[in-house]
Amino acid sequence: xxxxxxxxxxxxxxxxxxxxxxxxxxxxxxxxxxxxxxxxxxxxxxxxxxxxxxxxxxxxxxxxxxxxxxxxxxxxxxxxxxxxxxxxxxxxxxxxxxxxxxxxxxxxxxxxxxxxxxxxxxxxxxxxxxxxxxxxxxxxxxxxxxxxxxxxxxxxxxxxxxxxxxxxxxxxxxxxxxxxxxxxxxxxxxxxxxxxxxxxxxxxxxxxxxxxxxxxxxxxxxxxxxxxxxxxxxxxxxxxxxxxxxxxxxxxxxxxxxxxxxxxxxxx
Amino acid sequence: xxxxxxxxxxxxxxxxxxxxxxxxxxxxxxxxxxxxxxxxxxxxxxxxxxxxxxxxxxxxxxxxxxxxxxxxxxxxxxxxxxxxxxxxxxxxxxxxxxxxxxxxxxxxxxxxxxxxxxxxxxxxxxxxxxxxxxxxxxxxxxxxxxxxxxxxxxxxxxxxxxxxxxxxxxxxxxxxxxxxxxxxxxxxxxxxxxxxxxxxxxxxxxxxxxxxxxxxxxxxxxxxxxxxxxxxxxxxxxxxxxxxxxxxxxxxxxxxxxxxxxxxxxxxxxxxxxxxxxxxxxxxxxxxxxxxxxxxxxxxxxxxxx
Numbered sequence: 001x002x003x004x005x006x007x008x009x010x011x012x013x014x015x016x017x018x019x020x021x022x023x024x025x026x027x028x029x030x031x032x033x034x035x036x037x038x039x040x041x042x043x044x045x046x047x048x049x050x051x052x053x054x055x056x057x058x059x060x061x062x063x064x065x066x067x068x069x070x071x072x073x074x075x076x077x078x079x080x081x082x083x084x085x086x087x088x089x090x091x092x093x094x095x096x097x098x099x100x101x102x103x104x105x106x107x108x109x110x111x112x113x114x115x116x117x118x119x120x121x122x123x124x125x126x127x128x129x130x131x132x133x134x135x136x137x138x139x140x141x142x143x144x145x146x147x148x149x150x151x152x153x154x155x156x157x158x159x160x161x162x163x164x165x166x167x168x169x170x171x172x173x174x175x176x177x178x179x180x181x182x183x184x185x186x187x188x189x190x191x192x193x194x195x196x197x198x199x200x201x202x203x204x205x206x207x208x209x210x211x212x213x214x215x216x217x218x219x220x221x222x223x224x225x226x227x228x229x230x231x232x233x234x235x236x237x238x239x240x241x242x243x244x245x246x247x248x249x250x251x252x253x254x255x256x257x258x259x260x261x262x263x264x265x266x267x268x
Numbered sequence: 269x270x271x272x273x274x275x276x277x278x279x280x281x282x283x284x285x286x287x288x289x290x291x292x293x294x295x296x297x298x299x300x301x302x303x304x305x306x307x308x309x310x311x312x313x314x315x316x317x318x319x320x321x322x323x324x325x326x327x328x329x330x331x332x333x334x335x336x337x338x339x340x341x342x343x344x345x346x347x348x349x350x351x352x353x354x355x356x357x358x359x360x361x362x363x364x365x366x367x368x369x370x371x372x373x374x375x376x377x378x379x380x381x382x383x384x385x386x387x388x389x390x391x392x393x394x395x396x397x398x399x400x401x402x403x404x405x406x407x408x409x410x411x412x413x414x415x416x417x418x419x420x421x422x423x424x425x426x427x428x429x430x431x432x433x434x435x436x437x438x439x440x441x442x443x444x445x446x447x448x449x450x451x452x453x454x455x456x457x458x459x460x461x462x463x464x465x466x467x468x469x470x471x472x473x474x475x476x477x478x479x480x481x482x483x484x485x486x487x488x489x490x491x492x493x494x495x496x497x498x499x500x501x502x503x504x505x506x507x508x509x510x511x512x513x514x515x516x517x518x519x520x521x522x523x524x525x526x527x528x529x530x531x532x533x534x535x536x537x538x539x540x541x542x543x544x545x546x547x548x549x550x551x552x553x554x555x556x557x558x559x560x561x562x563x564x565x566x567x568x569x570x571x572x573x574x
Contacts, residue, residue: 008304010543047541054337054489054517057541098305098543230332230339231540235297235317237343238332250325250346 008101008233009033012094016071018087023078024155025087029095032070040064040128041104041199041224041260044074045232047096048082056082061229063124063201063259064100072097075123075155101232102259105222107132108197112140114189114219116210118182118202119147122156124224128199129165142189143167146182146202150175183209195219200263211263221263227254241266274557275564276550278312278531280509281457283393283432285312285367285532288565289522289550292513292536293318293371293396293436294343296546298357299364305543310550312532313367316357318398320372321379323349328480333469338488338515339537340467342481345373350386358390367393369434372425380411381424388429395431397421400438400463412438412463415450422454432457434511437502440466444498445505452506460511460534461502462495488537489515496528503529503570517545519552526568 013029020026034044045059060082062074078087089095105128107113113132115125122145132141143165147153153169153176160167168185169177178185183206186198195217200210201224214221227239234256243252243265252258252265276287290313296302299314308314326346333340348356353370361368370392374380380397387395399412399421411417418435425433435451437444439462448459464485469478477483495514503510512530516522517538525533538545557565 010305056334057337057339057488057537058334059541228330228332228334230334230341230537231295231301231543233297233301233543235295235301236332236341236540237317237326237346238341240326240329240331240343240346242328250323251329 007037008099010096010098013072013097015089015091015093015095018089018091020087021154022151024075024152025078025083026065026073026075026155027086027089027095028071028073029097030070031072031097034097034099035067035070035072038064038067038072038100038127039104040131041124042100042102043232043259044072044097044099045101045229046074046086048085050085056080058230059098059232060086061226061232063224064127065123066126066130075120077120098232102255103257105199105224105260107135108220109136110139110197112193112196113142114186114196114198115141115143116182116186116198116200116202117143117145118206119152121202121224122147122159124201125199126156126159129159129162133164140193140196141165142193142196144170144182144185144189146170146185146206147176148172153177182206183213186210186213190217190219198222200224207263211266214263222260223263223266224260225254225258225266229255231255272563274554274562275566276554276557278565278569280394280434280511280531281432283367283457287312287550287553288526288530288532289546289553290315290369290511290532290534291539291546292534293398295536295539298361300357300360302539302543306547308364309366310547311366312550313369313393314361314364315369315371315396315534316361317347318345318371318373319347319350319353319383320345320374321350321382323347323352330478330480333478333484335467335469335486336490338486338490340469340479340484340486341464342479342484344481350383354390362391369394369396371396371398371436373398377420377424380421381428384425384433385428388431392431394434394457395425395429396434396436396460397425398436398463400436412447413441415446418447418450419454422451422456426455434458434460436463437461438463439494439498445501448502448506448510452508456508458509458511458531459502459506460513462491462498462514465491465494487515489517491515492521496524499525499530500528500572517541519549519556522549522553523556523568526565527570527572529570529572531569
């Protein structure tokens with residue numbers, strides 16, 4: 001029997017809304033079955049080729065940005081042919097989606113949560129913030145968002161209007177927020193407020209730095225990894241990553257063991 | 269009017285398949301990964317990810333690259349080993365009524381023989397012998413590119429098992445029909461082809477290979493014409509059934525392979541793109557036969573007119 005909680009679905013979700021500005025896009029589809037079982041940090045695999053075309057061949061993995069009322073939202077940056085095809089889609093068209101896939105964030109039972117995102121790695125943090133809010137309404141939820149430019153941050157401007165979420169931002173070029181790295185924000189926040197659970201998604205070097213900082217401060221840290229994937233369901237074994245214990249247990253696979261891992265399991 | 273449903277069954281020796289659609293090893297995990305998407309009982313057979321005597325951790329990442337209408341992979345035969353496979357994966361597989369084919373691989377002749385003997389005690393439908401993986405140094409393709417070795421492996425596996433033996437052939441040879449003939453001579457029940465074609469991709473920014481293994485196996489729609497040609501050549505040469513593999517993703521592809529002489533086919537890379545692919549092709553083949561008033565899938569086999 002299918003375990004309902006972990007059920008995966010393949011469906012053609014009607015696009016309710018698609019919005020692109022500069023190279024950043026947000027697509028919302030109707031996917032009630034997926035929304036019912038999705039957890040923050042999980043992802044979906046989206047067919048990015050035109051109907052009947054084999055090029056590009058692979059589906060594209062995107063973390064789930066938000067689920068609400070049976071609607072599922074992804075946010076992505078146009079970086080190649082697949083995302084360019086997706087950006088051209090129109091409302092009422094159908095998006096071929098598989099999900100929810102992988103293991104998401106484990107919401108820690110603590111009073112303070114630091115959600116740290118870098119660039120498009122900010123995408124899964126909205127869904128995470130809402131889940132934390134639901135499970136621990138009294139806890140403090142702090143989002144620290146780093147991006148290269150103000151334009152990139154703009155794709156996530158709606159996070160500022162979540163009343164319960166305290167947001168601080170940084171940019172590499174100083175066009176918005178703190179001129180510097182997002183880890184600076186984390187260091188400042190922890191110094192000012194105290195420790196908490198850290199949830200992190202962004203470029204590898206950024207996550208490594210944050211994982212090391214958390215190890216030093218003895219704070220729990222989860223990281224969400226991104227790799228090239230073919231199947232997304234644990235069959236092809238193409239998305240292997242080196243675990244810290246790679247010699248003993250072999251490789252971890254981002255699509256089924258992750259994408260969210262305890263940082264210690266990967267790098268420390 | 270009663271519409272008679274076409275007969276989809278095919279036979280590989282004494283082994284009767286409900287239909288000619290199988291899943292290719294390495295693209296369908298151990299079946300369970302796809303159970304949420306596919307009615308596994310609808311498939312002709314599931315061929316599981318290759319198993320070896322000892323567990324293998326596989327190649328370092330990156331392991332896959334997307335290419336034009338295809339993919340390169342160098343997974344390196346990561347698998348839990350035969351004993352763990354039998355205790356952890358086999359009970360799940362037994363729940364399904366479709367045939368279970370276990371793909372085996374070894375670093376030595378003796379390992380192939382040992383695996384065949386061990387699997388002979390189980391109630392699987394058939395053994396597929398991988399002598400064609402291009403992604404590991406020892407074993408795999410080393411056994412599949414020399415007719416004498418193809419014969420030796422086939423012979424040994426045949427002697428140690430009563431199950432139908434399918435020899436999976438490599439396209440990375442000058443004359444694949446000669447390898448098929450050697451397998452037939454060694455006592456193979458069937459041959460399956462093609463495994464992946466050796467390929468490469470380079471990142472021009474870093475000037476490094478895109479795969480950690482440097483080279484890998486090319487699969488997907490890009491290789492279909494080569495696979496079809498090889499299936500046709502092999503089908504002319506041997507009397508044992510041929511199982512066609514290589515870039516099959518549409519009903520037209522399935523029909524082409526049957527016409528070229530394949531008795532059954534395996535769906536590979538298409539499973540990764542569309543988890544429902546294999547089941548959709550079973551339905552698609554049935555509809556094709558119905559629409560074209562063909563009573564049996566067997567009528568298509570070897571139906572090529574030249």
